[in-house]
Amino acid sequence: MKTAIIGAGVAGLAAAWDLANAGHDVVVFEAADRVGGLASGFKDESWAWSLEKFYHHWFQTDADLLRFARELGLDGKIMFPRPKTSYWLDGKIYRSEMNLSTLQLPLSWLGLIRLGLAGVFLKLTPWWQPLENTTADSWLRRWMGDEVYSKLWRPLLIGKFADRYRDVNMAWMWARIKARSVKLGTYQGGFQSFMDDVADAVRRAGVDIRLSSPVTSLTREAAGWKLVAADIEITVDHVLSTSSPTGLLKQAPALADTSYGRAVASLDSIGAICVVYALKHSVLTDGTYWLNLPAQSADKAQNPFPFLAMVEHTNWLPSANYGGDVLVYCGDYADPNHEYFTLSDEAMIDRFSQAFKTVNPDFEPGWIRKAWVWRAPYAQPVPRVGHSARIPDLATPLPGLWWASMSQVYPWDRGTNYAVEIGRRAAARMIAEAQP
Ligand SMILES: Cc1cc2nc3c(=O)[nH]c(=O)nc-3n(C[C@H](O)[C@H](O)[C@H](O)COP(=O)(O)OP(=O)(O)OC[C@H]3O[C@@H](n4cnc5c(N)ncnc54)[C@H](O)[C@@H]3O)c2cc1C
Numbered sequence: 256m257k258t259a260i261i262g263a264g265v266a267g268l269a270a271a272w273d274l275a276n277a278g279h280d281v282v283v284f285e286a287a288d289r290v291g292g293l294a295s296g297f298k299d300e301s302w303a304w305s306l307e308k309f310y311h312h313w314f315q316t317d318a319d320l321l322r323f324a325r326e327l328g329l330d331g332k333i334m335f336p337r338p339k340t341s342y343w344l345d346g347k348i349y350r351s352e353m354n355l356s357t358l359q360l361p362l363s364w365l366g367l368i369r370l371g372l373a374g375v376f377l378k379l380t381p382w383w384q385p386l387e388n389t390t391a392d393s394w395l396r397r398w399m400g401d402e403v404y405s406k407l408w409r410p411l412l413i414g415k416f417a418d419r420y421r422d423v424n425m426a427w428m429w430a431r432i433k434a435r436s437v438k439l440g441t442y443q444g445g446f447q448s449f450m451d452d453v454a455d456a457v458r459r460a461g462v463d464i465r466l467s468s469p470v471t472s473l474t475r476e477a478a479g480w481k482l483v484a485a486d487i488e489i490t491v492d493h494v495l496s497t498s499s500p501t502g503l504l505k506q507a508p509a510l511a512d513t514s515y516g517r518a519v520a521s522l523d524s525i526g527a528i529c530v531v532y533a534l535k536h537s538v539l540t541d542g543t544y545w546l547n548l549p550a551q552s553a554d555k556a557q558n559p560f561p562f563l564a565m566v567e568h569t570n571w572l573p574s575a576n577y578g579g580d581v582l583v584y585c586g587d588y589a590d591p592n593h594e595y596f597t598l599s600d601e602a603m604i605d606r607f608s609q610a611f612k613t614v615n616p617d618f619e620p621g622w623i624r625k626a627w628v629w630r631a632p633y634a635q636p637v638p639r640v641g642h643s644a645r646i647p648d649l650a651t652p653l654p655g656l657w658w659a660s661m662s663q664v665y666p667w668d669r670g671t672n673y674a675v676e677i678g679r680r681a682a683a684r685m686i687a688e689a690q691p
Contacts, residue, residue, distance in 0.1 A: 256689045259284065259482050259489065261470045261506065262497035264292025265671045266659050268453050269323060269678035270495055270685075275460040277686045282491070283462060284484045286469035289447070290454045292497075293631060294671050296447030299533065301578030305447040308629040309529045310566045310584045313440030317672035319679070324449075327456045332443040335436075338544030338571040343560075343614065344406060348541055366402045373398040377432045383666045387426035387642060394425040410550040414563025415588050416525060416637055418553040424640045426666040434667060439544075441572065446671075473506045473656075480655055493685055495657045497678065499524070499633035503658050510651060518647045522662045526591045527634030528562075530607045533580040533625045537567065538615045544571040546614070555587070555595075560610050562587035580624065585610065591632035600628040636662045636669060649681045650688075657681050 256279045260267045263285035275281045289295055296305035313320060315335060324330045341348045342360070349360050358367060373395075386394065391412060396404045408428075412420040442449035454464055468485040475481075479490045496503050500519045503510070510516035539546060544567060548560040555561050566584040574581055585607040589595045595603065604626040611618040646663050659681040661669040 256280065256493060257479070257489075257491040258282075258493040258495065258685065259470075259480070259491040260495045260497065261502075262292060263287075263290040263454065263464055263466070264497055265294055265450070265453075265674035266497040266678035266681075267292075267495070268450070268457050269675040270497075270659065270682040271457050271462045271464075272323075272327070272453075272460060273679050273682035274685065275457065275462045277682075279493075279686070279689070281462045282489065283457075283464045284468045284470050284482070285464065285466050288467050289450075290464065290466070291447055291450035293634065294446045294450060296445050297627065298447075299578070299580070299625065302576065302580070303444075303578070304572075304576040305445040306531065306568065306577065306582060307446045308531075308627075309527055309631065309634070310564075310568065310586060311441075311446050311671070312571075313672065314434060315436035315438055315440065316434045317440070317670070319676040320672040323675045323679075327453060329442075329449065329452050329456070332449075332452075333440055334443065335438040335440045336571060337438045339542050340437075340545040340547075341541075341543040342407065342547045343549060348539075348543060348546065348614075351545075351547060360407075362403060362406065366400055369399050370403045370407070374432065377429050380429070383426040383429045383433075384643070386429050387424045387638075387666065388640060389425050390421060390640060391423050391425045391428040392421045395428065405551070406549075411547065411563075413550040413553050414548070415635065417555075417589050417593070419523065419525065419637050420553055422523075422637060422639050424638055424642055426642075427638045427668060430666045431668050439571065470506060475509070475653060475655075493655045493657065493689070495659060495681055495685065497659055499660065500662055501633070503660070507651070507653060507656060509653060513652050515647055515652045518645060519658075519662075521645065522647075523637040523639070524633050524662065525588050525635050525637060526593075526596060526630065526632040527586065527588050528595045528603070529584050529586045529629045530603050531627045531629065532583045532585070532604075532608065532623055533577070534583060534622045535581065535624055536617075536622050537570070537581050538583055538611050538618060539565065539567040539570055540615065542570050543567065548610075555589070555593075559613070562607055562610070565610065565614065583611075588635055596630055596632065600626075603628050633661075636664070638665060642666075649677075649684055657685060 260283045298305040470484045472483040546565045568582040664673040
């Protein structure tokens with residue numbers, strides 16, 4: 256069987272590995288000049304490691320990813336240092352782990368008890384299905400109370416979903432609390448090195464990975480699927496697309512007239528922005544890696560911080576990996592129509608850097624050696640109430656055309672672990688269908 260995969264992100268490469276090992280003749284087309292998709296990285300001249308464009312780490316619960324790395328012989332380069340994660344509350348930094356340090360949060364005793372009881376319930380219950388019938392906004396407000404909700408959870412929901420924060424279902428929040436560890440994982444050399452090593456293993460299994468090759472057309476013909484990408488035109492038996500819902504509908508316009516296509520078109524998502532600063536000095540001098548920032552309004556202009564999280568990467572991994580730079584992400588999620596997607600890089604760098612002075616009064620603009628702005632219009636699916644019934648299957652109604660994307664990952668929050676899982680699940684079904 257000849258199979259084409261659209262996208263050399265984690266899902267596409269995981270699927271390619273299984274399909275090639277099952278004897279398929281596989282070609283992967285990637286629009287970008289490198290593999291990795293949303294998990295890809297970049298490197299400044301003086302750095303030994305690459306840095307993820309958008310902050311990335313693994314959890315010890317990421318079983319599919321860890322199994323895949325083991326299978327490819329790459330697990331020896333995975334490490335799990337334990338960073339400090341915190342909240343910025345009432346002008347101070349507090350630890351944010353669910354343990355005894357929670358008692359120091361500036362909450363009433365009643366609030367702390369409700370946070371503890373509801374938190375333990377969410378950590379222990381395996382039944383997420385009833386939780387998807389209510390919004391996270393109403394469940395958390397009801398069971399944890401207004402005080403805990405407005406100080407801890409609403410900022411997180413607003414940061415992640417902006418004006419859609421009241422629509423997200425509670426199963427999504429359950430999944431975030433359930434499947435997380437305090438130790439966070441990375442790969443020697445950074446995520447881009449991991450993706451490059453995965454791509455090398457996939458190539459050794461016989462896969463042809465074509466970079467800078469955006470697929471521009473996909474048509475069904477008698478002999479199979481005709482695919483046009485950059486300088487080549489091929490015909491294959493199967494196609495697996497790993498792009499966004501809009502991407503899939505553009506690649507296969509014939510889907511638009513089907514109920515499947517309408518379901519794909521109705522999936523909601525939000526974009527992400529990260530401004531990365533290479534600084535001369537530390538901003539989070541207490542050693543915090545991840546600082547959750549407060550937000551009371553979905554309108555970013557009304558909040559004390561114009562973004563969701565300040566992440567001092569070099570409080571997690573040594574700055575020696577990056578030529579001594581202190582690396583800080585200022586990250587946020589926003590609708591692709593938000594001004595964060597049209598403002599110039601200089602304006603974004605200037606706007607987000609204003610927050611450094613609030614958390615560290617010693618900060619001076621002269622501390623900034625260099626900065627980069629990364630934007631992804633499709634970064635986070637928005638799962639609404641009753642989402643499980645609306646997820647399109649991996650098999651589209653067009654014979655031989657498959658789709659595996661972040662929008663079908665559920666109830667878990669999208670991530671590289673689930674990209675491995677969905678890519679391999681799609682491959683298993685394609686292999687089964689191809690068998691006589
Ligand atoms: C801000 C942010 C933070 C994140 N943090 C984490 C984290 O800490 N840990 C974690 O595990 N995950 C994290 N993730 C999620 C993780 O990056 C994704 O879940 C994962 O990378 C998705 O992989 P994928 O292969 O499904 O999709 P993608 O990575 O989006 O890959 C799809 C690929 O398809 C290509 N493509 C699209 N259309 C075409 C076309 N027409 N022709 C050719 N190629 C095409 C794209 O260029 C892309 O490379 C984060 C994501 C974001 C945005």
